[in-house]
Amino acid sequence: MRNLILSMSASVLLAGCGQQYSVAVDGMASQTVSDIACKNQQLEEKLYDGLKSYLIEQKNIPSATELKSAFKTQVEKLAQDNPRMTAEQQSRIQSNLDQLVDSLLEEAPQGERVETSEQLLGLLSAIDVGDRSTTFRSYMQDRVRSNFNQLATTVKAMDLECPPTGDSTQSTEGGSATTPVEPTTPQIEANPDYDYHKKQAVAAGVPLAVFGERWALATAYQSCNSLEIPALNDSVADIKGIAITGKHSDGVGNKRVIASLSQVQATHPYLKEVSSYGSACFNVRQNPLIYDYGGKPYATTSSTSPIDLFKNGGDGTSVLGIDCSGYVYTSMATAGLRLKEGRALKASDSWAWGSTSYVEPQSNGLTCLSKITVTPSMSLKAGDIVAVPGHVIIIDRVGADPFGISTAQTVSDCSKITSDVFDFTVAQSSPSKEGVGINHSIAKDYLPTSEKMKAGLQKYAYYACLAKFNAKNYTPSLGTLSVVRHKGTSACTDKRVVLARESCIQSCSSSAFTQ
Structure with missing residues (x-):
């Protein structure tokens, strides 16, 4: 009986952790696809900040498969909100996003043999600001830039409806927020002098x-x-x-x-x-x-x-x-x-x-x-x-x-x-x-x-x-x-x-x- 209780407790704990990670990943996907629809030029910043927030707060490397799945859900919602979007256009956006995820969460960490969330945080931060201090980072700069440019080209050719302000902050049917949880910010104690x-x-x-x-x-x-x-x-x-x-x-x-x-x-x-x-x-x-x-x-x-x-x-x-x-x-x-x-x-x-x-x-x-x-x-x-x-x-x-x-x-x-x-x-x-x-x-x-x-x-x-x-x-x-x-x-x-x-x-x- 004791072992059964321990097993059930562990399952509940893991389920809770999994739900926490899932909410964060869903939030990243929601914000990114919302920016695609609105063409507000913040997609890169939001995606990088979403990934970095996840790494800082969760102390865990997000799953590329899970993020792709979350993007798929959001792209499907984007298509529902934009009836003029063709299946080919939907597929192209999804493909562009998948390639971006592969670059950031698979190719980049594999190339630098990333083992911890902190190491990936440093690597993604370096790619974000334009670091070319190594041959591999220079290659990744070009790779990721190409991914973002391809996505921008795909989106630019589409006539998309920007969701009303606050739409992307609504809860899902299950009650979980779809936007990233704002990271806990330490109290600012600015020196008045x-x-x-x-x-x-x-x-x-x-x-x-x-x-x-x-x-x-x-x-x-x-x-x-x-x-x-x-x-x-x-x-x-x-x-x-x-x-x-x-x-x-x-x-x-x-x-x-x-x-x-x-x-x-x-x-x-x-x-x-x-x-x-x-x-x-x-x-x-x-x-x-x-x-x-x-x-x-x-x-x-x-x-x-x-x-x-x-x-x-x-x-x-x-x-x-x-x-x-x-x-x-x-x-x-x-x-x-x-x-x-x-x-x-x-x-x-x-x-x-x-x-x-x-x-x-x-x-x-x-x-x-x-x-x-x-x-x-x-x-x-x-x-x-x-x-x-x-x-x-x-x-x-x-x-x-x-x-x-x-x-x-x-x-x-x-x-x-x-x-x-x-x-x-x-x-x-x-x-x-x-x-x-x-x-x-x-x-x-x-x-x-x-x-x-x-x-x-x-x-x-x-x-x-x-x-x-x-x-x-x-x-x-x-x-x-x-x-x-x-x-x-x-x-x-x-x-x-x-x-x-x-x-x-x-x-x-x-x-x-x-x-």
Whole structure:
């Protein structure tokens, strides 16, 4: 009898889960086909957001077969509402949708050997924004674009009736809503002093990208004092209490866990001096944010969703913390800086661009970024982004001679410049100091731990030196490392993305963001 009860309970549970998944899939199909009928040019956005919402909320990869079936039901309803539609036209729409589903839910994940919903979320986000950082992603860009174009061509030739507003939000006969359930959005706790601090920073000449990364760092540690901690250098001891438990599925990144909370609290440079937090704050000492390879901040696809650094969004380990590209996107988004012209800033786009995308930004959808040109009087600037495949950082501060060009007496000395004469600091989320995570570091002390960054920036220093001696401008194109700068145009700015619990740093002095 006990086994029978357990079996029945499991069946009910599975049925409930299946119904939940089915409602979400039906909602995606309903919204997409409704957009087909109305020809309102939101089909792509709605389909991508529907898929991403499903992956975020359900923590499960949707079935291509189930989505095709849901599309079939909705296309049949579309045909019923449009008597002039022929059977051939109905079949063509269905075929176009099936091909699109095959590309997004079968071919794309198979090509990158996707194993988790978080991995698929990252891949679909990358395809959505135009990432061509690998041969396969470039192929999928063309493949999916062809699918959407074919569907648009099919629909354009038809005379369809757009359902009345709200029609697609009605319930089915069984009582289940056919639209996607709006993802739960964390409470937005916007800091009322944000605009004031931003204005003061801009007046002081601080680039918005720098203001954004400082705002993100202070929010991450829930402390204004975190911005007063000197940039990490060789004299700062490694953190204790963080253990490596293995490798991620790519065989590259390490998996880290907190093995001893007390040791982390006592040795983490951004935590050891903090004794308490305000009532609006997250207790970071009890739940430290450390470096999490592949980790992204939590967000929903809602246009009002904040970026939440204090809730695990995957695809790293169970610890709190984000990776380098997650931090760079957070910094840019909270400063209101788009990465792609005309694309509205959304918290969920933190999944879209990895470090490799920044190396060739114009080819990967980051049209608001351009490679810098070094001139006889200008090279590296605060706010610039430096990227190699595997890591991306933001320049926080620069000295009068960031690349140490003054050490070269003749043009032949340009090739001898090394990183030990660099004079700038970087903002990053990195495994430095055995897994510190979000940090500011002195470049000349950090770079020896990242050979690709060091070698690439030394080449930039070489070109900056040549620019000085030859009185020429150079735009380095190394292929292995790029320094890129935000355009700052109106097409590349937008309403900012709020960070969860940023109200905790309401008491910060503006000097914390301008020093």
